[in-house]
Amino acid sequence: MTDVDLTALSHTVVWFTFALAFVFGAVLQRTHFCTMGALSDIVNIGDWNRMRMWLLAIGVATIGTGVLASQGIIDPVKAIYTTPRFTWLSYLVGGWLFGFGMVLASGCGSKTLVRIGGGNLKSLLVFVMIGLSAYMTLKGLFAVLRVTAIDSVQTTFATSQDLPTLLGGLFGGDVHRAQLVLGLAIGGAFVIAALARREFWTFDNLLGGLAVGAIIVALWYVSGKLGYVAENPNTLEESFVATNSGKMEALSFVSPLAYTMYWLMMWSDTSNVVTLGIASVLGVVAGSFVYALASRNFRWEGFQGTEDTANHMAGGVLMGFGGVTALGCTVGQGLSGVSTLALGSFLATVAILVGGVCAFKYQMWRIERSV
Numbered sequence: 001m002t003d004v005d006l007t008a009l010s011h012t013v014v015w016f017t018f019a020l021a022f023v024f025g026a027v028l029q030r031t032h033f034c035t036m037g038a039l040s041d042i043v044n045i046g047d048w049n050r051m052r053m054w055l056l057a058i059g060v061a062t063i064g065t066g067v068l069a070s071q072g073i074i075d076p077v078k079a080i081y082t083t084p085r086f087t088w089l090s091y092l093v094g095g096w097l098f099g100f101g102m103v104l105a106s107g108c109g110s111k112t113l114v115r116i117g118g119g120n121l122k123s124l125l126v127f128v129m130i131g132l133s134a135y136m137t138l139k140g141l142f143a144v145l146r147v148t149a150i151d152s153v154q155t156t157f158a159t160s161q162d163l164p165t166l167l168g169g170l171f172g173g174d175v176h177r178a179q180l181v182l183g184l185a186i187g188g189a190f191v192i193a194a195l196a197r198r199e200f201w202t203f204d205n206l207l208g209g210l211a212v213g214a215i216i217v218a219l220w221y222v223s224g225k226l227g228y229v230a231e232n233p234n235t236l237e238e239s240f241v242a243t244n245s246g247k248m249e250a251l252s253f254v255s256p257l258a259y260t261m262y263w264l265m266m267w268s269d270t271s272n273v274v275t276l277g278i279a280s281v282l283g284v285v286a287g288s289f290v291y292a293l294a295s296r297n298f299r300w301e302g303f304q305g306t307e308d309t310a311n312h313m314a315g316g317v318l319m320g321f322g323g324v325t326a327l328g329c330t331v332g333q334g335l336s337g338v339s340t341l342a343l344g345s346f347l348a349t350v351a352i353l354v355g356g357v358c359a360f361k362y363q364m365w366r367i368e369r370s371v
Contacts, residue, residue: 006229006241013227013242014279017219021283024215024251026291028114028284031208033057035330036102036111039356052194053208054334059190060213061339065220066183069164070176074224078240079248080327081342082162087327089153090146091348094326095333098254099355101318103363104311105129108330109253109319113281117288120301122308126316127257133320134258146325163341182341216335219250223276242276249276250339252332254323256281326351 027033031053038050068074076082102108105126107115112130115123136142159165163186164178171178194200194209223240228248232239243249244259256277266272292298303309323329326348328337334352337345 006233009227009229010242010273013222013276014274016222016226017242017276017279018283018286020215020218020222021251021280022287022290024110024212024280025114025117025284025287025289027208027211027215027287028110029118029288029291029297030295031204033208033212034107034111034114035334035352036107036356039103039353039360043357043360048197049200049205052197052200053205054330055190056194056206056209057212057216057335058338059187059192059194060210061216061335062183062187062190062341064187064214064217065339066164066179066187066341068217068220068224070180070183072176074220074248076162076179076248076340076342077160077165078224079250079336079340079342080245081333081337081340081345082160082165084157084160085154086157086161086344087151087154088344088347090150090325090327091344092351093150094322094324095348095351096355096358097318097322098326098329099322099352099357100359100362101315101322101355102330102352103315103356103359105315105319106312109257109323110251110284110329110331112316113253113284114288117285117290118292119298122301122303122312125309126312126319128261129313129316130254130320130323131257131261133317134254134324135262135320137321137324138255138258142321146321150325161343163343166343179341186341187339212335216250216339219276219280219336220248220339223250224248227276242274242279244275244277250336251280252277252328252336253281253284254320254329254332258320258324322355 033053034050035054038054041047041050065076069076106122109130112123112126116127137146164175164182168175168178171181223243227241229239229241239246240248244255259275260278260281263272263274263278326333327344328348330352333345333348338349
């Protein structure tokens with residue numbers, strides 16, 4: 001494969017990603033798909049419908065990913081979530097901080113992008129704070145704390161940490177069979193849990209769950225199949241083109257925000273190119289913006305006061321640090337990661353939900369004190 005072919009392939013991956021992210025943004029704008037919002041509905045009014053939408057998306061993504069993997073179309077072992085290194089403290093601490101931060105900032109990374117597309121200036125500040133904090137956690141001041149004090153606490157498995165590999169012995173060593181069976185079983189359980197209540201069966205709820213889950217699967221195909229190069233002519237090693245991690249990627253919205261900020265700041269640097277992560281960020285904002293205009297829901301929104309501003313800034317910082325430390329967000333770990341059946345993804349997702357609930361309890365306590 002020539003350099004020209006690699007460039008063309010990279011462009012193909014980026015444009016497919018942008019298109020899928022565009023649909024993702026439009027769907028989230030229409031359906032109000034939001035993990036933080038789902039937790040808020042449960043804690044405040046006992047409504048589980050938006051949480052069921054999220055569970056449906058997880059189920060669809062897990063089933064689809066399991067089918068692709070079982071057919072040898074993609075290999076989940078080559079994603080960042082399934083490495084043998086099980087950094088359990090990072091998943092717990094990072095996930096909890098991210099969950100707490102997303103409540104302070106009125107939404108996770110994906111919701112921040114959707115709100116920007118809808119005219120929310122508060123989310124624009126959150127975007128900047130997430131991106132700055134995430135980059136500092138990847139390569140800057142916060143990275144020192146992450147690497148030395150948190151990531152160093154870990155367990156290393158003999159194999160990758162995904163369930164099909166760990167439990168492959170139960171399927172006679174046939175990992176592909178394990179991927180299919182476990183993907184269908186675990187994904188199916190999520191789908192059944194989501195569809196168990198008839199009141200959930202509305203067009204928007206089904207659209208949100210089915211479309212988001214399918215987009216995750218499509219991104220795995222784009223990155224893991226379409227963008228896969230068995231032998232990169234520049235390195236003579238296998239590679240996944242247009243990814244920041246060098247591994248197979250799907251949607252995630254923490255580190256990509258940092259890379260997007262860097263890309264914008266270093267625009268004139270010809271070595272600085274658009275990656276899958278950057279394309280997904282731009283696509284979500286664009287899709288949300290177009291749908292908001294078309295549905296006449298676009299409106300400017302600003303801060304209510306000093307405390308509101310401080311909460312959103314603090315929430316952005318917590319999400320940037322927590323998301324990088326936990327290797328993902330409610331979409332990165334909660335959807336993309338869980339769809340690979342990685343143990344760390346399940347742990348990080350639970351930690352995110354617990355952190356979110358703690359943040360709601362904190363806000364209630366603050367309100368009670370002010371009365």
